[in-house]
Amino acid sequence: MGHYVIIGGGGFLGAHIISTLQKNEFDRRIIVVDPTPRKFETVQVDEKLVTYWKVDSKILNQVLPGACAVFHLAAIGHTGACAGNKKLVHDFNVLGTEQLLEKCREHGVRRFIFASSVAVSFVGEPLYNVSEDEKLPDPRKYLNHYSASKAEAEQLVLSQSTEKFKTVCLRFRAIYGAEDPNVTEKVANLIRRGLFIGMMSVHGREPISAASSAVNCAQSFYLADQMLQQKGVLSKFDLAILATDNTYSIERARRELEYSPAPCQMPEAAEYYKKLKDVRNTPFFSQTFLIFLVVITLSIFLAFIFPQYK
Template sequence: MGHYVIIGGGGYLGANVIRALQRNGYQERIIVVDPTPMEFPTVQFNRQRVDVKSFLDAHVLQEVLTGAEAVIHLAAVGHMGMVACDRKFVFDFNVAGTKKLVEACKIHGVSRFLYASSVAVAFVGVPLLNASENDPLPNPKLYLDHYSASKAEAEKFVLSQSTPTFKTVALRFRGIYGAEDPNVTRKVADLIRKRLFLARVSIHDRESNSMASSAANCAQAFSLADNMLKKTDGIHAQSYYIMDKEITGQYEFWTPLVHALGRTPPSIFLKNYKIAKAVVYVQQLFCYHVLGFAPILTMFELAILAMDNTYSIEKARRELGYEPEPNSMAEVAAHYRMLATREKSKWNWIIWTISVAVFAMIIISLMSFF
């Protein structure tokens, strides 16, 4: 048996994937290739079996792929941050980087390649109802951002390279979240804390509906997909939607976190999508090209919040044996409630310390006076 390599495995999803692999019996070596690996106390696994390498090493692929049996590719330039508006950088990383990795895997005899894709490959600002993997991908010109277009191109390439000796699979996620997720979950939490989670926007006469992908369910799917690819007659060259089983309102989904942070759910309902779209478009341009920092909300984020977009997980159930655990929002809320309690205790301790110090100074001053 060779080892596993997880590209971009130093983040929250990577930690969950490692835990899932180990829980499902894999106890051999796992190599994580990531420039900034993080630790998450809520996601425990055997770190003695995990090595970490940096992207900055020019020879890292040669080193980590030698003797590897499977590669899990999680790294990507996403929707957020200033780099998201740099088309060349996004495509160089997400497409050219993926092609280079696939070719290196084939040269080194890697037998399985698992790719983290996204529902962004299917969403172009038009409602999706129970979207299926059999639906054709949109015209590339219709994508709302560089990330979406690049992920679609990279997914197509990955699946096109699948052979009986080099099996590939693509798992499509939406809004990966979890207690310590530093991306989607933290961004929403920050908006809630700053009282910017104020209004709901929808093209419908009601709150739009969607689904999400907990990191735990994503990790379970990777383990199941890997088991499928291991089989001699295992299905490969396929994409799968990996979601929680619940369909919820886009804003209702975050209600437990809103309450955990001591706020109230959005009460304003913006029904004029055209105005909201114009405002976000101007804000996005101004932030990217004038202020030089990432916008609060992007055009892609606005569209996917304002429209129904739901996805079928029946293919994953049927072919992978995927059965999602209930969504993790209760765990997320409990985690942020605990953080708020700690912060409050920290400030209470600081105030108490200052008070004692001031009191002591007063006593000393009085004693010296008398």
């Protein structure tokens, strides 16, 4: 029967994969290869059946013998310190996948499931009900190195499929849920620290008035300068994929994998973040609030100087 190996399975998606396997009466051993595995309060995992390995140069020769299937989740994403390094992204996402495929064949692994992304189809233009059978865009049109690397890796994975070594690519989009540190937490941050319509103060802070003190004006310029030195809330790709219509068909997954989507998990995710006293890694002054503060300050200043525009 063999065991399962999940490369890069120490994160949010990996935890849910393990939980799903175990919920479906899967009692075989699962090996997770990940340098920094996390625990999630909202995901039920039987740790007795899971072994976590740190990454090193010999790890694949130790974990792949006897494996029946490999789930490949590891990748450099479209955000973070490494996302802008084209060579590093390509080496990790494409060449790393190629080396993993070779090792899987060498050790007789029968199945290889690759975590791809709808980013392979998206170039900033509206998309409607896109299927996996449609031709991929010109690589030069991708909005980031991640998208291009995923497209190349996906084609590589599919080209290696044989009767003895079957490969599958699954395209995901904006994986969300309670404790997701990427998409869901970003949205929660924006909601909880987002755009203010107004603010009242009872305990001594200076209220918004018909004029602004020089101290407050200077502070708003300083805070705005600090904000501009920080990384954006959303990347170009994040903003484009959120603001542009793009939908994808799941008919092939229904037909070939007998996939039946579970009910929307957004209510559970919303309840999780509502219970948190605060959202992690969020500064006291949100970026949107700083922008709002600068706009209000300038508006009041102009109204004070040019009263006819009040």
